[in-house]
Amino acid sequence: MSKNRVSRRQFLNYTLTGVGGFMAAGMLMPMVRFAVDPVLQAAGESDFIPTKQKVAEITETPTRVDYTYEQQDAWYTSEVTGTAWVYKDDKGEIVALSPVCKHLGCVVDWNTDKSNPDHFYCPCHGGLYTKDGTNVPGTPPVASLDVFPYKEKDGFLYLGKAEPRKEA
Amino acid sequence: MKWISQDIDMFLKEKQYVDTAVLPLLPVSFGDDIKQSVAMTEFISLLSVQLERQFRGRLIMLPGFAYLKSASEDSLIGGLGQWESELKVQGFKHIFLLTSDSMWKAFEGQLEGGLIWLPSLPLEHMDENYRNSILDDQVKQLLNLFVQKWQNGE
Ligand code: FES
Numbered sequence: 001m002s003k004n005r006v007s008r009r010q011f012l013n014y015t016l017t018g019v020g021g022f023m024a025a026g027m028l029m030p031m032v033r034f035a036v037d038p039v040l041q042a043a044g045e046s047d048f049i050p051t052k053q054k055v056a057e058i059t060e061t062p063t064r065v066d067y068t069y070e071q072q073d074a075w076y077t078s079e080v081t082g083t084a085w086v087y088k089d090d091k092g093e094i095v096a097l098s099p100v101c102k103h104l105g106c107v108v109d110w111n112t113d114k115s116n117p118d119h120f121y122c123p124c125h126g127g128l129y130t131k132d133g134t135n136v137p138g139t140p141p142v143a144s145l146d147v148f149p150y151k152e153k154d155g156f157l158y159l160g161k162a163e164p165r166k167e168a
Numbered sequence: 169m170k171w172i173s174q175d176i177d178m179f180l181k182e183k184q185y186v187d188t189a190v191l192p193l194l195p196v197s198f199g200d201d202i203k204q205s206v207a208m209t210e211f212i213s214l215l216s217v218q219l220e221r222q223f224r225g226r227l228i229m230l231p232g233f234a235y236l237k238s239a240s241e242d243s244l245i246g247g248l249g250q251w252e253s254e255l256k257v258q259g260f261k262h263i264f265l266l267t268s269d270s271m272w273k274a275f276e277g278q279l280e281g282g283l284i285w286l287p288s289l290p291l292e293h294m295d296e297n298y299r300n301s302i303l304d305d306q307v308k309q310l311l312n313l314f315v316q317k318w319q320n321g322e
């Protein structure tokens with residue numbers, strides 16, 4: 001009987017290791033989760049958002065295409081509507097441009113400035129872009145409009161996340 | 169630009185491009201017109217969000233001027249006057265007051281800033297899609313108005 005007796009020291013050792021282990025696990029688990037979660041989430045997210053635009057109906061004139069998605073703002077999720085300017089270029093390729101002016105972020109319009117027809121025009125400080133999104137020198141913007149990657153699915157246009165245009 | 173730290177950093181850097189201040193006027197009442205005051209406040213807040221999104225590079229959207237409907241007209245006009253003179257001192261070329269409350273229309277002559285009055289719509293009874301298209305329409309009109317005022321002011 002006395003052989004199996006757990007000494008006071010052993011008992012304390014066991015219990016403290018046990019409790020300490022739990023505490024350490026309690027602290028580490030969330031940290032591991034924080035570290036791993038974003039990675040897992042990014043992979044699970046589909047990054048193309050559907051629009052109501054039929055690909056077959058896209059013309060050579062830039063047209064406004066809206067899309068909605070959910071945006072997470074800290075703890076607050078809201079529906080956000082985004083817009084793209086979409087048209088087919090000379091080669092019949094689809095071009096989807098972000099409407100956000102590269103100067104200070106106003107929304108640009110197509111063909112609204114009478115003295116500069118067939119340009120994207122920013123009403124805020126007169127920023128101008130040619131049809132392909134290139135900024136016109138001498139106006140405030142210093143870069144081309146961002147470009148959306150796109151996909152076609154079941155005849156509809158899907159838009160990815162707008163990116164700065166790679167300079168050719 | 170909104171009244172948030174991130175946007176204000178941009179404002180401080182690009183001040184020369186920001187010549188317009190917009191102040192939404194937001195009525196509060198607990199009397200018989202409580203619902204009406206809510207509808208007006210809601211409508212103007214929704215519009216200001218859209219307006220800011222479109223023109224964020226040129227205007228600063230101030231936190232609203234909230235006021236009690238029960239307050240005396242003199243004190244309301246006095247209070248708003250202080251805002252206007254401060255904004256003017258700060259160098260804003262265009263000052264717009266955005267409201268649904270027709271009370272202000274009677275005092276338009278006493279206000280320096282451009283008063284923009286829009287009738288508030290009964291949004292609560294509309295379905296989402298209809299509501300959005302109506303709001304879109306209102307926003308479009310508002311945008312045109314701003315562009316016009318900017319062009320005339322130049
Ligand atoms: S924000 Fe477009 S030109 Fe300044």
